[in-house]
Amino acid sequence: MQIIPLPGNGPSSNCYLIVDGFAVLIDTGCDERILHSLRKIGLPPEAVRMVINTHCHFDHVGCNELFTEAQICLHSADARQIEEMNDAVTLAGLFKREILPKVDRHLKDGDVIRMRTGTLTVIHTPGHTAGSISILTSTGVLFSGDTVFADAVGRWDLPTGNPDLLKRSLQLLAIKKFLQLYPGHGPPTTKNKIKSVLEDGIITSASKIP
Ligand SMILES: [Zn+2]
Numbered sequence: 194m195q196i197i198p199l200p201g202n203g204p205s206s207n208c209y210l211i212v213d214g215f216a217v218l219i220d221t222g223c224d225e226r227i228l229h230s231l232r233k234i235g236l237p238p239e240a241v242r243m244v245i246n247t248h249c250h251f252d253h254v255g256c257n258e259l260f261t262e263a264q265i266c267l268h269s270a271d272a273r274q275i276e277e278m279n280d281a282v283t284l285a286g287l288f289k290r291e292i293l294p295k296v297d298r299h300l301k302d303g304d305v306i307r308m309r310t311g312t313l314t315v316i317h318t319p320g321h322t323a324g325s326i327s328i329l330t331s332t333g334v335l336f337s338g339d340t341v342f343a344d345a346v347g348r349w350d351l352p353t354g355n356p357d358l359l360k361r362s363l364q365l366l367a368i369k370k371f372l373q374l375y376p377g378h379g380p381p382t383t384k385n386k387i388k389s390v391l392e393d394g395i396i397t398s399a400s401k402i403p
């Protein structure tokens with residue numbers, strides 16, 4: 194299983210390409226230059242078979258429409274917000290842009306995506322949004338979306354956000370087995386470095402990032 198980070202520019206989220214028999218993209222960001230980044234590594238956008246969005250915010254799903262051959266997957270709670278074009282919840286209104294209301298698969302906690310040698314497991318981690326998920330690889334990497342970053346936890350003050358659920362989600366991640374953490378914004382970190390934040394569910398240092 195090969196993981197290729199595609200760091201976000203400006204407000205766009207980080208995206209992560211996972212190649213293991215086929216290509217899965219974790220989040221698409223909101224910067225069309227992602228196509229350039231993918232071409233640079235020799236991957237045409239049509240080769241992405243699956244897009245997994247960590248949640249419905251525009252800065253993570255804005256470029257979904259560029260991946261015409263991919264199955265678009267979100268947790269059902271956030272999938273609904275995109276299907277119903279709920280611009281206040283998806284922040285499309287805030288960004289003054291539109292989101293293509295297309296979701297192909299509703300995910301739920303515990304869903305497993307089998308790749309050639311490894312697996313991706315969906316962990317429902319609500320709090321930043323009701324349908325926020327983290328993705329755990331069988332190789333010990335966690336993609337946390339906007340639930341937790343290297344130096345802060347996610348915001349809980351946006352529509353469908355909930356501080357109590359965020360705290361529970363952090364504590365849930367504390368008991369999951371992973372070494373490396375790839376967040377939705379900013380640099381990667383390790384479980385060891387953010388262990389106390391996860392265990393205590395400390396949510397005082399919220400990020401300013403949507
Ligand atoms: Zn967000």
Ligand SMILES: [Zn+2]
Nearest residue numbers: 206252339403
């Ligand atoms: Zn974000």
